Amino acid sequence: MKKLFAMIVGLLFICASAFAAVNINTATQQQLESLNGIGPVKAKAIIDYRTKNGAFKSVDDLKKVSGIGDKTLEKLRKDIAVSGASTAPAAAVPAKAAAPAGKPVVAKKEASKPAAKK
Template sequence: MKSLFALLFALAPFFCLAAVNVNTATQAELEALKGIGPAKAKAIVDYRSKNGAFKSIDELEKVGGIGKNMLDKLRGELSVSGASKPAAPAAPAQAKPAAKPAK
């Protein structure tokens, strides 16, 4: 049992190193990044809503409050893969014509 806990403890850092996808992350997920507080996280979400998915990590420099130095520190923790896409609008339901009565 002790060896199982030791193994889990040893592997824990690898589970915490997953990159945050800036195209799908929530404001709370962005706030979990070192140096990103509520204001910067909201600015990222707002920029993404207004301009669409980020095409590269470097595009984050266009977000207010995020400069080259901060971006360089965060680069290993960020990804832009799997850009979020807005859900396609549902097709309106079409009424089926009434069946003709059998004769």
């Protein structure tokens, strides 16, 4: 039963990641860098262009960014969008560090007291 559940969860994860797209209008530097062919310089160029000129109207507008040509755009086309929520692989988004565990709290058992005599 556990194996079946694990397989179903794995299949859902694969399907969800297949539909993942990065919204170039709202993506962070890290999300843009998660795209194949986009490094820190091109990601910054995309953000700078977006800040100066406003939102991209279509995916094809990405060619207006310095360093992005037809070949790069065609490589990215299936992984980018101009609307919707931006999603990126989990490895590209740093996880918040867990707080260190303190000393465990141990409940004290109250000593049983004899009933008061009347």
